[in-house]
Amino acid sequence: MFIAKVVAIVVIILVIVEAVKTMADSNELFSQIYQQKLAEQVHQGEFKNKIPKPNFLRGGEFCITSSYGDARSYNDILGFHNGIDIANKLGDLDTIITAPHDGIVTIRIVNGGECRVGERTIYYNGSLALELYNDTFKTVYLHTGSIKVANGSLVKQGQPIAKIGSNGCSIGNHLHYEIYKGSGDFNYRIENPDQYVSYKRC
Ligand SMILES: [Zn+2]
Numbered sequence: 001m002f003i004a005k006v007v008a009i010v011v012i013i014l015v016i017v018e019a020v021k022t023m024a025d026s027n028e029l030f031s032q033i034y035q036q037k038l039a040e041q042v043h044q045g046e047f048k049n050k051i052p053k054p055n056f057l058r059g060g061e062f063c064i065t066s067s068y069g070d071a072r073s074y075n076d077i078l079g080f081h082n083g084i085d086i087a088n089k090l091g092d093l094d095t096i097i098t099a100p101h102d103g104i105v106t107i108r109i110v111n112g113g114e115c116r117v118g119e120r121t122i123y124y125n126g127s128l129a130l131e132l133y134n135d136t137f138k139t140v141y142l143h144t145g146s147i148k149v150a151n152g153s154l155v156k157q158g159q160p161i162a163k164i165g166s167n168g169c170s171i172g173n174h175l176h177y178e179i180y181k182g183s184g185d186f187n188y189r190i191e192n193p194d195q196y197v198s199y200k201r202c
Contacts, residue, residue, distance in 0.1 A: 038104055038186065041154060042135045049157035050136040052100035052179060054198035057164070059095045060088035063202035065174060068192040083140065083178035084193045087202070088164065092173045095164040099155045100139060100196075103132035107151045110142075115169040127167035138188045142176035143167050 041047060066085040088095050112126040130141040132155065145165030149155055166173045179196055180188035 037152065038133060038135065041104060046154060047102040047134040047136070049102045050134045052137055052139060052196045053157060054196060056098045056100040056158075057086065057088075057095060057175070057199075058098060058160075060090040060093050062086050062199050063089055064194075064197075064199050065202050067201065068194055082190060083142075083176050084197070084199075085174045085176055086197075086199055087172070087174040089202070095173070095175075096160050097141060097144065097162045097164060097175060099132060099157055099159045099161050101132065101134060101137055101157050103134040103137075103139075103155060105149045105151060105153050105155060105161070106131040106133060107147065110168055113169075117169065117171055120171060122169055122171065124168050124170075130162055132161070134182070135186075136182050138180040138182065140176075140178035140180075142178075143170045143174060 063086070064084050065087045066081055068081060068084050070081040071079075108129040108131065110127050110129050112124050114121060114123050116122070127142075128144070128147060130144055130147055130149075132139045132141075141162060143165055144167065145163035147162045149159075149161050155161060164173050164175050170176075177193055177197075179191045179193045181191050182188050
């Protein structure tokens with residue numbers, strides 16, 4: 001009986017180790033495929049509008065509800081807001097996010113869970129994080145509703161990419177927008193999105 005338990009525990013540990021290794025391998029593989037694809041597009045001169053357009057939301061009037069660097073308290077851990085939150089002043093309309101710049105789409109899975117925003121505890125489902133890359137900029141879009149572009153596809157500035165939503169750790173429809181500037185070798189450094197958007201604080 002004791003031996004059976006030990007064997008069962010060892011088997012479980014091995015399965016977990018293997019699953020973690022597989023995840024790491026697939027991430028590594030994905031990033032290699034992605035970088036190769038990106039390099040090909042750069043080589044072919046596909047990215048013509050590389051700098052993010054300051055006004056890229058359609059279907060309302062927009063303002064910034066939370067700025068870059070605002071103190072954040074998620075799960076009682078004080079953090080730094082690494083993007084800006086933009087909301088529709090006219091309410092929960094069908095707000096379309098268009099691509100601020102040419103780029104390749106990457107869609108990441110964000111696990112569901114529990115988070116606390118101020119006094120509120122939110123239980124949220126898994127969601128998708130949309131990212132757009134070129135060799136000059138990378139931009140990130142969180143809490144979106146339906147995503148209108150496929151993983152790995154090439155999008156052009158102005159093309160609809162998603163709707164604004166309230167998925168993930170969020171208490172109302174808004175877009176969380178992050179900007180990273182590239183250094184030409186697929187390394188990106190975070191920037192304050194304020195200097196790239198025409199939206200003002202609400
Ligand atoms: Zn945010």
